[in-house]
Amino acid sequence: MSDDKSKRGYQDRTRINTKEPYEVDYWTKKWNISSQQLNGAIKATDSTSVKKIEKYLRDNDKI
Numbered sequence: 785m786s787d788d789k790s791k792r793g794y795q796d797r798t799r800i801n802t803k804e805p806y807e808v809d810y811w812t813k814k815w816n817i818s819s820q821q822l823n824g825a826i827k828a829t830d831s832t833s834v835k836k837i838e839k840y841l842r843d844n845d846k847i
Contacts, residue, residue: 799832811837815847 801807802823812819815838822837825846829836841847 798834800826800834800837802826802832815841817841817846821846 800811800822808819808822811834812822815822817825821841825837825840826832829840831837838847
């Protein structure tokens with residue numbers, strides 16, 4: 785099922801969908817990190833939560 789870009793509710797703002805290239809591109813540019821670093825943070829936190837990933841990146845001096 786593809787992402788409906790016209791519906792931007794709460795779920796879209798709090799999670800990173802790694803299957804959507806535009807979302808990976810947005811977050812890597814926003815945090816100035818590589819897609820590998822983003823994937824590493826997702827694996828390390830075992831989450832796609834924007835808050836958890838951002839906290840992990842900040843705590844590990846990635847951003």
